[in-house]
Structure formats: structure tokens, C-alpha cells
Amino acid sequence: MSIKAEEISALIKQQLEHYDDQLVVDEVGTVTYVGDGIARAHGLDNVMSNELLEFSNGSYGVAQNLESNDVGIIIFGRFDDIREGDQVKRTGRILEVPVGEELIGRVVNPLGQPIDGLGEIKTTKTRPIEFKAPGVMQRQSVFEPLQTGLKAVDALVPIGRGQRELVIGDRKTGKTSIAIDTIINQKGQNMICVYVAIGQKESTVKNQIETLRKYGAMDYTIVLTAGPSEPAPMLYIAPYAGSAMGEEFMYNGKHVLIVFDDLSKQAAAYREISLLLRRPPGREAYPGDVFYLHSRLLERSAKLSDKLGGGSMTALPFIETQAGDISAYIPTNVISITDGQIFLESDLFYSGTRPAIDAGASVSRVGGAAQIKAMKKVAGTLRVDLASYRELESFAQFGSDLDAATQAKLNRGRRTVEVLKQPLHRPLPVEKQVLILYALTHGFLDAVPVDDIGRFQSELFAFFDSNHKDLLDTIHNTGNLPDEKDMDAAINSFMSGFSATGQDHAEADDQADDAKSGTN
């Protein structure tokens, strides 16, 4: 292929036409200190707070501390070739990230630059990373459900679109799995997901992206990652940048799910910056405005009024606790900001109850309004039942002389725990959740041995898929429970064909099944 010289010169001519030769007056300062992602500069008398500054090596920074003699600047990018005495220039702009549809399916860093090797992202729009949250008149209350696909969440702590639900727990309790499963379940739900990984190991993030890709979830997901090897300023701005990308969709009337994984690392990064900028340390050495750090971020997730298009941004912020201590500084802060929390416990996790959701300590303050009617009906007493079971369970260990009512309660409780277990990356559609919970609360499971419940469940779903699709469709389309007579009849006809393990001649087959459900 030959390239014509005339074409090139025509192109250059065209581009040069837009070149207007203007003398620009730059306001500059002099770097007096640089290190640890922080610089101080003398001069820059008219600089404004949060203004973007340009260093002579091409790196950008943001003015954070305006003091009488100098300006404290956090640096995004290389700072190892900035020297004392270098010039730093005002730009008159604030920090912005590219936003828009083009980002979907991509992996970017907090500045919106692609890091997945799939080439340039040609966005046309940008948004400032710090943006004021919508006010009272711009909102409406949460009413549409966000289906996570997890029985334990959708039944016990339902989440509505526009809600902020905290996911809190020790390390290795399955916090990230909840996020990934929820994102996977958003397929076909008219939802755009933003997964913000803050200080997560690059290898872990890589795995999550692969999982999302495998389940086809990258088609509606933006992954934004600031790894542990990035300087603290990048970790600090990551959730704001992610929110800016989500807001673009929210203000265009779309539904967004944003996951901040996790905010304790962002708080630690902010603490590092603040201490280096010599802001006075407070409790646990966090600066005084660490509450505002999270409140202004989470306030940006909202359900907008119909006048503004009715878009929503649901936030799932994560907090990692140390040894289950939810009364530490950052956990209490974020608990008080969010509309409820999902509390994950390591004891439950290791005893095999996964997702390891502690039903007693988990709440959702607004999600109940967003549950579909069928779910409300079948899951209404579940939380109380589960709580009384946990209470009885420890009590029942002492003796075996229990009256029939207590025995029944224990029986039901054991089966409830079993039903709420769910294997990784297998989110359930809401109609099937309703179905199994209906079977549970109407006592159909009481006769099934606990070990067989996993198998019972999958066979029940298969039976309904092939024989009673209409009932499932009714739940899916109307949100209401079908006639109880029909439901009972359908389940009874399944029960007559179901045989518990040990009573069946095909024992080997069932054992294989059990082993499978045991590992799940």
C-alpha cells in the first residue's frame, strides 16, 4: 500500500488550520520539596483548591493544601524525575476522567487510561471526578429491586436500585464473590456495572476480570483498578473516578451498579497522603475529614427523580474488618453512611455456610420497599425464624429432651440454613428463589433429609422448568405469587417422584450428587 504525499500534507494542512498561535501567560511556581507522591511548591499565588497543575516533566498533580508559603500537591504519575527547583504550572482546570459508553468492557486506571492492552478508548465526554451529589428535590425513594441472585441477600437483606449497601467482613470471607456474583446476575437486567478495585492484588483483579469475561459480564461492565503498586493519590481518587463514570449513565436515565472494593484501603491511602501533607492526625491517625471522604462519595449514589430521567446508581462499598471488629473507626463511619450492611463472618464461612452472611447483624434499611410481592410473602418471617434457630441451636446442644415444637423449629432452621447456601458464580433468578423459599416456608422440606436439600433444590428447579414453566413465568412477569393451590399441587407432584438418598436403588448416583453439593 502506498501512501500519497499529497494526502498527508492535506491532512496536516487541515489540522494546522486549527492551530491558533496565542501567547499564553502561564502562572508558575517552584518545587521546593518532592517525595512519596507529594510535592510542595513555592509561588503559585492564585492557585485554587483542587486545581490541576502540570509539572515540567509532564506529570499532573492536584493542589491540596494552600498555605501561606507553599502549596501541597499530590502527584498522579511519575515523580521520580521531578527535582527541587522545577517549574509547576497552573492549568485552570480540575481533574477530569473520560466517560461514556466507550468505556464499557474495558479495564482502566483511575485517570481513565486503558490498561487492558485493547488500544485507545475514543471517548468524547469527560466529567470532573469530584461532583456534588444530587440534592433532595432531585431524588426519589428507592422502589425497584436490584436482584443480586443470591438467596441469602435477596431474601434477607434486599437491595433496591439507588441504595448504598455496605458489605463488611474480615479478609477471606467472600466479600468480592458477592460483588462478582451480583455483577454476573445483572445480565439482561438493563444495568451497567462499574467494579472499582482499590489496592487489590493485580493477580486477583486479573482473576475477577477473567471470571466476568467467562460469564459474559464484561459486556456491561467497566473495571477500574488502582493496584497496590500505584502511589497513594491514585488509590485515593479511584472511587471518585469510578463514580464519575457511573454518574454519566445515571444522569442519562440508566441504572448503574458500582462496587468499591474496598474503601478501607482507600482510607489508608488518604491517611498516607494527609500525613505527608502534614495535616493533623486524629483517631487511628486518620485525618479529621475522613468521614467526609466517604460520605461525599457514597452520597453520589442515588435514585434520581423521574424529571431527571429516573436513573439510579446503586453502591456496594466494601470494608475489611480486622478480627470481626466492626466498631473500629472506618467501619462505624461507613455503617452510619450507608442504608444497611451485609455482615460476613469467618466462622460461618469456614463451617461451610457460603455466602457467610450473618442474618442477625445484616440489615437493609430501604430495600424491603423494593422487594417483589412474591418474595415479600415467602421471605417475610425468614429472618426471625433464622434468628430464633440460632438462639435455640446453642441451647439444644445441652439436652435431647425437647418438645415437639422446639424440635420442629430446629428442623426448619437447619433446612433454612441449608437452603440459603449457594455455590460460587451461580446466581439464581428471582422466581426460582421464590420457589425454593416457598417450599421451605410451607413445610415441604421438613421431611427431606438435610443432606439431600441441595439435590432436592436442583431437581425441583429442573422439574418446574420442564413441567410448570407457567408458574415461574407468573412470578417473573407479575411479581406476584401464583395461586397457592397450583403451587402446592406442583410441588406435591414433584415430591412424589423424589426419593431421599438411601431409599433409592441408584445410591451411587446420589452419593456423587451429594459429594458435589458438599463441596459447593
Added chain:
Amino acid sequence: MALDKFTIGRRYANALFELAESKQALDDTYQELLGIRQIFTENKDLGNVLTDMRLSLAEKKPIIDSLKQQFSPLMQTFLQMVFDYKRMNDILFMVDYFEAMYDKQNKIIRAEVTTAVALNAAQQEKLSAQIAQRFGASHVQITSTVDPDIIGGVIVHASDKVIDGSIKTRLTRIKALLLNR
């Protein structure tokens, strides 16, 4: 927290400026400070030596005395006081800030001008008139440097502002435009 050198320089310079102003000796004091700046820039270690804790007062006294004697009584007391408070190594910041105050009062602008070829007297005259008009100053002092790297045009650096009219910058801007960056 220890005061930084800019704050120290500002406080001492402020005091000296106000005192000199009340004694109507601003110009003289300024000229003397320029002398001090010259001495201290020529002898880089002087400030450190005069604040060095390892040297006894008896050893430092001859130095400060010989430094003092050539100045006016006002400047002598100033130097003695700065010496007593062990701020001699910050004296250049005091001079800098005094100069800034002096310039502000007399509407003097100091401009660093970088050109590819040396300016002749007429060009310098014209340039300083332009700068004076732009910054609203009555007097402009130009320090000019020659840097063939900028190819052509002028870069003016005055009071924390840079006016860059060099060919080199324009070329880099065109390059960025053509490469769409």
C-alpha cells in the same frame, strides 16, 4: 513545628522594612542589603559558619564584627540581632523578601528574558516598555540570558508568570496537535 525559612525571611524583612521606612532610609538600606547578598552569595558557607553551634562565640565574633563595620548603624544593629537569634543562614531569604517589598512599593518588575540571540539596547528598551505596560510597573529590570536552544522568539519570566513566545514551544505545540495528544 519549626518555622520554615520563607516565614522567617518574611518576618525579619517586614520589621526591617518598616523601620527603614520610618527612618526614611529605604533606598540606602536596600543598597546595603544588595551588598550583603553579594557577600553571602560569594561566600556560600558564611551563613552556616555564623550559626554553627560547634564554634564558640569568641570565634564567631571577629567575623560578624568585620562584616558589620562597613555598614550604617541601622544595618549594624540588624545584623547583630540576626546573629544573636542565630538566623544568619536565613539572611538571603530576608534580603529576597525585602527586595520584593521594595519592588512593590516602587513598582519595579524584575524580568528574566531568554532569547536565542543577544538583545541590543533598543530592543531591550522596547521590551522593557512592553513588560512595564503589561504588568503595570513603572520600572522594569531585565536580566537577559541567551539560549540558542529556543531557536527564536522571547520567553519572559516575571513575578511568577511566564510568557512563552519561543519558536521551540510553538513547535512542540504543533507536534502535539498533529499527533493528537
